[in-house]
Amino acid sequence: MDAALEAEGLVKRYGQRTAVQDLSFRVPAGSIYGVLGPNGAGKSSTLRMLVGVLRPTAGRISVLGGPANRETMKRVGYLPEERGLYRGMSARSAIAYLARLKGTPGNVAFKRADKLLTDHGLGKVRRKKIKTMSKGMAQKVQVLAALAHEPELIIFDEPFSGLDPVNQRVLEETIRAQAAAGRTILFSTHVMEHAERLCDRILLIAQGKAAFEGTVRDALALAPSLAVLETDGDYDLGPVLAPLGFQWTEELGEHGNRRWRVRLENGHGSRQLLQACVEASAPLSLFEPARASLHEAFVALVGDKVAVSAAE
Amino acid sequence: MSPILLVARRDYFAYMGAWGFWLSLLTAPLIIGVLLFGPILLARAEPPRVLTIVAERSTDADAVRAAFEASALRDARGGISAYLGAAAPQVQAEAIAAFDAAPNREAAIAAARAVVTERAPNVLTAYPSLSPRYQIVDPPAAQIEAMRPYLDGTRTLPDGRSIYGALHLRRDAAGAPVIEYWSTALNHDEPTNVAHRAMRLEMQREALAAQGLAPSEAERLQAFDPQIVQFDPRSSGSQGVTLRERAPFFAALALAFILWSIVFSVANMLLNGVIEEKSNKILDTLLTSVSPMQILIGKLLGVAAVSATLFLFWGALGGTLLTIAAERASDNIFGQIAEAFLDPRLLVAFFIGFVAGYLMYGAIFLALGSLCESVQDAQTLLGPVALVLAMPMMLITPALDNPNAPIIEAASWIPIFTPFLMLIRAPSGLAWTEIAGQSALMFATVVVILYLASLVFKAGVVDQVSLSSWRGRKTKG
Numbered sequence: 203m204d205a206a207l208e209a210e211g212l213v214k215r216y217g218q219r220t221a222v223q224d225l226s227f228r229v230p231a232g233s234i235y236g237v238l239g240p241n242g243a244g245k246s247s248t249l250r251m252l253v254g255v256l257r258p259t260a261g262r263i264s265v266l267g268g269p270a271n272r273e274t275m276k277r278v279g280y281l282p283e284e285r286g287l288y289r290g291m292s293a294r295s296a297i298a299y300l301a302r303l304k305g306t307p308g309n310v311a312f313k314r315a316d317k318l319l320t321d322h323g324l325g326k327v328r329r330k331k332i333k334t335m336s337k338g339m340a341q342k343v344q345v346l347a348a349l350a351h352e353p354e355l356i357i358f359d360e361p362f363s364g365l366d367p368v369n370q371r372v373l374e375e376t377i378r379a380q381a382a383a384g385r386t387i388l389f390s391t392h393v394m395e396h397a398e399r400l401c402d403r404i405l406l407i408a409q410g411k412a413a414f415e416g417t418v419r420d421a422l423a424l425a426p427s428l429a430v431l432e433t434d435g436d437y438d439l440g441p442v443l444a445p446l447g448f449q450w451t452e453e454l455g456e457h458g459n460r461r462w463r464v465r466l467e468n469g470h471g472s473r474q475l476l477q478a479c480v481e482a483s484a485p486l487s488l489f490e491p492a493r494a495s496l497h498e499a500f501v502a503l504v505g506d507k508v509a510v511s512a513a514e
Numbered sequence: 515m516s517p518i519l520l521v522a523r524r525d526y527f528a529y530m531g532a533w534g535f536w537l538s539l540l541t542a543p544l545i546i547g548v549l550l551f552g553p554i555l556l557a558r559a560e561p562p563r564v565l566t567i568v569a570e571r572s573t574d575a576d577a578v579r580a581a582f583e584a585s586a587l588r589d590a591r592g593g594i595s596a597y598l599g600a601a602a603p604q605v606q607a608e609a610i611a612a613f614d615a616a617p618n619r620e621a622a623i624a625a626a627r628a629v630v631t632e633r634a635p636n637v638l639t640a641y642p643s644l645s646p647r648y649q650i651v652d653p654p655a656a657q658i659e660a661m662r663p664y665l666d667g668t669r670t671l672p673d674g675r676s677i678y679g680a681l682h683l684r685r686d687a688a689g690a691p692v693i694e695y696w697s698t699a700l701n702h703d704e705p706t707n708v709a710h711r712a713m714r715l716e717m718q719r720e721a722l723a724a725q726g727l728a729p730s731e732a733e734r735l736q737a738f739d740p741q742i743v744q745f746d747p748r749s750s751g752s753q754g755v756t757l758r759e760r761a762p763f764f765a766a767l768a769l770a771f772i773l774w775s776i777v778f779s780v781a782n783m784l785l786n787g788v789i790e791e792k793s794n795k796i797l798d799t800l801l802t803s804v805s806p807m808q809i810l811i812g813k814l815l816g817v818a819a820v821s822a823t824l825f826l827f828w829g830a831l832g833g834t835l836l837t838i839a840a841e842r843a844s845d846n847i848f849g850q851i852a853e854a855f856l857d858p859r860l861l862v863a864f865f866i867g868f869v870a871g872y873l874m875y876g877a878i879f880l881a882l883g884s885l886c887e888s889v890q891d892a893q894t895l896l897g898p899v900a901l902v903l904a905m906p907m908m909l910i911t912p913a914l915d916n917p918n919a920p921i922i923e924a925a926s927w928i929p930i931f932t933p934f935l936m937l938i939r940a941p942s943g944l945a946w947t948e949i950a951g952q953s954a955l956m957f958a959t960v961v962v963i964l965y966l967a968s969l970v971f972k973a974g975v976v977d978q979v980s981l982s983s984w985r986g987r988k989t990k991g
Binding site for chain 1: 515517520524528531532793794795796798799800801802803804805976
């Protein structure tokens with residue numbers, strides 16, 4: 203498969219601080235590609251370099267087979283992390299204006315703006331000024347503005363942040379629809395679940411460096427197996443797990459029970475875990491193997507400390 | 515449409531859609547008119563200031579009273595002479611002779627008016643209505659201490675008027691006059707100057723009388739007064755300088771202030787526009803389609819188009835009014851100043867000054883705006899910048915006094931001062947070659963400033979360099 207985007211040895215330094223360090227990846231054409239990592243990992247710097255807003259300190263970028271210049275960018279749609287539109291403009295004018303800057307003729311730009319707004323349930327407010335819209339609605343308008351010139355490659359920086367769960371799902375559908383139309387989509391997020399649901403391939407970044415690049419399945423395979431347990435009442439499973447070296451996270455179960463997600467690693471399997479629970483007469487109401495999440499894969503790849511400190 | 519024009523177009527319509535634009539469009543001519551003619555109208559509309567004299571010796575009071583009457587007579591003569599010099603020079607000498615022959619001020623004004631009525635009736639409508647600056651009234655109390663309530667505004671005269679000031683004339687132990695001036699207008703010393711001159715003459719008269727000179731002879735000696743006529747060596751006529759010749763300097767002064775205000779108003783629009791875009795977080799979106807230089811030029815063009823719209827409206831309105839005034843009221847001060855505004859040299863200097871001044875200061879303000887995250891940031895930057903921007907204004911008064919002083923000539927070649935000084939110097943016969951040379955230097959500077967501004971702008975909008983980041987670095991360091 204051809205690459206819609208290729209980066210090789212990307213480095214970005216701000217003075218003494220290195221934001222991105224020796225990053226290389228390839229985004230296949232027609233795929234949905236996720237750039238993942240906690241806040242401050244270097245995702246936005248990477249994306250700003252990809253769209254030519256930021257000049258890399260070192261490295262090479264190829265976008266749609268050419269350099270990341272403004273001519274190539276006419277075929278790229280970009281939603282920056284720091285979002286904003288002209289507050290005094292109407293939704294349709296804002297979309298059409300940005301499409302025209304990308305080379306779309308005026309009349310076509312306005313027609314597409316109207317159609318996009320109507321298709322996404324904003325037809326009635328298309329003449330409303332941005333300043334009178336809710337934050338979520340304005341964000342939807344900006345997403346549509348990134349699509350109005352019908353780009354071949356779409357780059358979204360943290361597109362889900364600021365959206366409520368319903369609109370997050372709507373945006374996921376939009377991304378899927380764009381991919382179904384043959385476009386390549388690259389987006390960054392610090393919420394792994396979105397990537398897990400959408401992406402064909404992912405790039406995990408921590409502290410400016412690539413921790414993993416590949417398919418979601420490959421990433422998940424690197425994560426340890428899990429067992430999910432639920433205990434009745436207030437029973438604390440910690441004293442049972444800790445002496446055996448298990449690592450776990452605790453959450454609330456469906457029926458108010460305590461739920462434990464226990465990592466099965468370092469030679470400790472489900473049999474040892476069950477045996478320990480039985481020996482401790484733990485009041486188990488659930489014991490089942492579980493699939494690791496992308497977040498757990500990330501933690502496994504970069505370690506707890508890095509994941510937590512980066513997130514902070 | 516090119517990205518530059520799209521940026522310019524968007525900015526243009528954004529400003530056109532703002533109510534502030536229409537407010538400026540409609541109110542600015544009114545404000546400029548008030549600023550231009552307000553002081554003249556105010557001076558004319560002000561009623562005479564009421565003064566009173568309390569004196570130990572009646573001769574002192576009479577001398578000072580006479581001095582005020584003489585001053586009012588001189589003012590009236592000057593006003594009528596200036597008006598006739600501009601409006602009907604052919605009857606000036608005759609009318610002034612009639613004025614001088616009259617026994618008192620009112621009769622003198624009427625006599626001169628009679629000459630104008632007979633010899634130049636077409637300019638009679640503009641005959642100045644002259645009222646004296648001061649009116650001397652009898653003191654409401656015999657002692658100055660008892661007059662305090664009248665002077666501090668607690669009491670008024672029986673006819674309702676307030677007393678502006680009181681002159682207390684007394685003699686010291688040696689018999690020398692002492693002038694005390696009582697008034698709440700602490701910064702106004704004209705009444706004391708008039709009284710001072712009068713009492714000096716009175717002291718001279720007393721000294722001359724002591725030497726045995728007859729009072730009439732002493733009075734004749736004191737009345738010697740040379741005539742002053744000012745000539746412009748560039749003019750071939752034998753007439754002295756009148757308001758008509760001075761009017762271009764007033765017009766240049768007014769245009770320089772207008773230019774300064776407009777350049778910085780529109781430069782401020784650019785500054786606020788960039789700050790708004792930075793705070794709206796839209797620049798990252800734009801930068802994938804437009805280069806920083808294209809945004810900079812687009813914004814300059816957009817606001818230039820806004821200025822052009824303002825000028826078209828104001829120019830049409832002002833040009834029409836000035837043309838009407840110049841044609842129909844050429845016999846009075848308004849008509850002659852209006853005519854001076856239409857001088858091609860002034861208009862060319864104004865146009866060039868605006869274009870170059872706007873581009874220079876606009877680019878600087880855009881660059882500054884790109885370094886600011888908020889209006890508060892801009893205010894901290896604009897403090898020192900405002901001091902630099904005030905410098906041309908400080909040079910305007912000395913330039914008006916002596917347009918060809920070496921320091922003014924040198925300063926007018928400094929591009930950031932040129933737009934304003936070129937205007938001020940234009941009426942003094944600034945050569946077209948000098949206008950061309952200074953314009954060329956200004957536009958070369960515009961190119962350099964635009965280049966430097968684009969570098970700063972790029973650092974501000976692309977690399978996110980800002981005052982806050984500098985402050986942050988300093989704090990961390």
